[in-house]
Amino acid sequence: MNYENTYEQEIDLKELLFTILYRWRPIVLAAVIVGLLLGGYKLVNGLRAQQDEETVEEVREQYEMDIAAYERNLASSQWDIEKAKQSLQNQQDYNDASVLMQIDPYKKPRAAADILIRLDSSEWLEYPEGLNMDPTDSLVKLYASNLVQRLDWSKLEEKTGTETIYLKELVGVGSDYSSNTITIDVVYSDEETADLILDEILRQLDQRKGEFSSIAGNYTASVVNRSLSFIMDTGLADRQKQNTDRIFSYQKDLLDREKALKDFAEPEIPEEISKRKVAMQGIKYAIIGGVGGVFLMAFYFCMIYVLSGKLHTDEELKERFGIKILGVFALPVKKGVLCGIDHWLERLEGKSVHATKEDVLDRIAINVKNYAGDIKKVLFTGTIPEDMLKELADELAPQIPDIQLMVSPDMNQATDTLRRLAECEAVILVEEREASKCRKIQKEKESIDALKKPILGCVIF
Numbered sequence: 001m002n003y004e005n006t007y008e009q010e011i012d013l014k015e016l017l018f019t020i021l022y023r024w025r026p027i028v029l030a031a032v033i034v035g036l037l038l039g040g041y042k043l044v045n046g047l048r049a050q051q052d053e054e055t056v057e058e059v060r061e062q063y064e065m066d067i068a069a070y071e072r073n074l075a076s077s078q079w080d081i082e083k084a085k086q087s088l089q090n091q092q093d094y095n096d097a098s099v100l101m102q103i104d105p106y107k108k109p110r111a112a113a114d115i116l117i118r119l120d121s122s123e124w125l126e127y128p129e130g131l132n133m134d135p136t137d138s139l140v141k142l143y144a145s146n147l148v149q150r151l152d153w154s155k156l157e158e159k160t161g162t163e164t165i166y167l168k169e170l171v172g173v174g175s176d177y178s179s180n181t182i183t184i185d186v187v188y189s190d191e192e193t194a195d196l197i198l199d200e201i202l203r204q205l206d207q208r209k210g211e212f213s214s215i216a217g218n219y220t221a222s223v224v225n226r227s228l229s230f231i232m233d234t235g236l237a238d239r240q241k242q243n244t245d246r247i248f249s250y251q252k253d254l255l256d257r258e259k260a261l262k263d264f265a266e267p268e269i270p271e272e273i274s275k276r277k278v279a280m281q282g283i284k285y286a287i288i289g290g291v292g293g294v295f296l297m298a299f300y301f302c303m304i305y306v307l308s309g310k311l312h313t314d315e316e317l318k319e320r321f322g323i324k325i326l327g328v329f330a331l332p333v334k335k336g337v338l339c340g341i342d343h344w345l346e347r348l349e350g351k352s353v354h355a356t357k358e359d360v361l362d363r364i365a366i367n368v369k370n371y372a373g374d375i376k377k378v379l380f381t382g383t384i385p386e387d388m389l390k391e392l393a394d395e396l397a398p399q400i401p402d403i404q405l406m407v408s409p410d411m412n413q414a415t416d417t418l419r420r421l422a423e424c425e426a427v428i429l430v431e432e433r434e435a436s437k438c439r440k441i442q443k444e445k446e447s448i449d450a451l452k453k454p455i456l457g458c459v460i461f
Helices: 013-021 024-049 053-097 136-150 153-160 164-170 191-207 209-216 234-262 275-307 314-321 339-349 357-372 386-399 415-423 438-450
Strands: 108-119 171-176 181-187 219-231 325-328 377-381 404-407 426-431 455-460
Touching: 013 275, 013 339, 024 275, 053 234, 108 136, 108 191, 136 171, 136 181, 136 191, 136 219, 153 164, 153 191, 164 171, 164 191, 181 191, 191 209, 191 219, 314 325, 314 438, 314 455, 325 357, 357 386, 357 455, 377 386, 377 415, 386 404, 386 426, 415 438, 426 438
Parallel strands: 325 455, 377 404, 377 426, 426 455
Antiparallel strands: 108 181, 108 219, 171 181
16 A cells, blocks of 8 residues: 555544543543533422422412313223224124125125005995095005014024024015005025025014904905025125224224323423422433533543544554554553453453563564664654653663664654654654654654655554
8 A cells, every 4th residue: 555645544433432431430420510510400490499389389270270181181081982992892793793794795695575465355345435545555554664673583583593683684675555565675695594584574474464454454465476586786885895994994093092092191290399300300400411421521532532633543553654563562551449440441342461561672672673674773763752762762772782773852843853864774663642643743754755764663652
């Protein structure tokens, strides 16, 4: 890769996350402070409002009115739900039990019979000649109006296994006064049962002939036309659809009412008349404040990480500037109260192993020997304080006796360092995490590259 002109900073999200997590102490402190301030403010305001007796009394009266209205509306809503449930159940029971609802409307079995009614000739003698009305009409009407109501349905229940309420809607009676006939229509889910029901109805009518004779006089009732057929009844199809649609309508109505009941909230006790409510509000706002404090501090540290321009990790130096890493000194082991949390975060990040200072010095010395080759004169510089540079050079020099380390402070500020840069054969940079500025390191590299001096690598504190 070409690092000569590429200095765009890339943010490592994992490194950013752990940088924020390692600052958990100020974050927790901020959460506690903001939570206490916000919760305390809410608590004090609530207690102050309870000292106004006139306001408290008004609020209490309004609350009692709201509770009464809530209880009335709740009871009404519950009653409506029970009514809707009952309507739905009734409709479902009817659709399941009704034979009429199970019949195929496009192939409906139908048994029919026409009954011709005639008065005996002896009965006509009792009526005057030239009578404008037909006395037989009253008998036809008597038959037609009483047939369904006065049948012995228990006999039909035994034969079909169907309840009377569902049998009655299967039987239809029509009358024709001009021909003195009554038409009986019976439908069922199969033609055999329809014909069986018609047989029973005709049998019962024949048995009741004497009862009608005592009222209307002697007559004859003859079955003049009987048939068994399949018909198409679009009216029945419409009726079946209406009943099915009614179930869906009841279900939707029930769901809407149950949802409305679920959303039906009891009026909350106003803070002005409840110390418990004031306390709960204080706790609620304290929690909100705590969460807000956490986010504010996390955002602050995030901005510091992004905008500070500091070197955060050795990987950042290598990837951003293409400089080899000679060695990285471990960060100080944290000690004190709750340091176990910091150690847990280090294990979580995978940085729980801390190399000793001696091990790092040995690694630096070996890397310098490997990279130096025939180079004997090396400029030892960086943006860290000069005393740290000298201390490190003094510790490192005995391990690389063949190489002269020319210790010199930050070349961005010390002109003498630039002079020594021209005299040296190579450069070793020394930088510090969370202290050295990437902008200054970039200037160092530009100055070194301008004189075409190789950089053996960088030591990171």
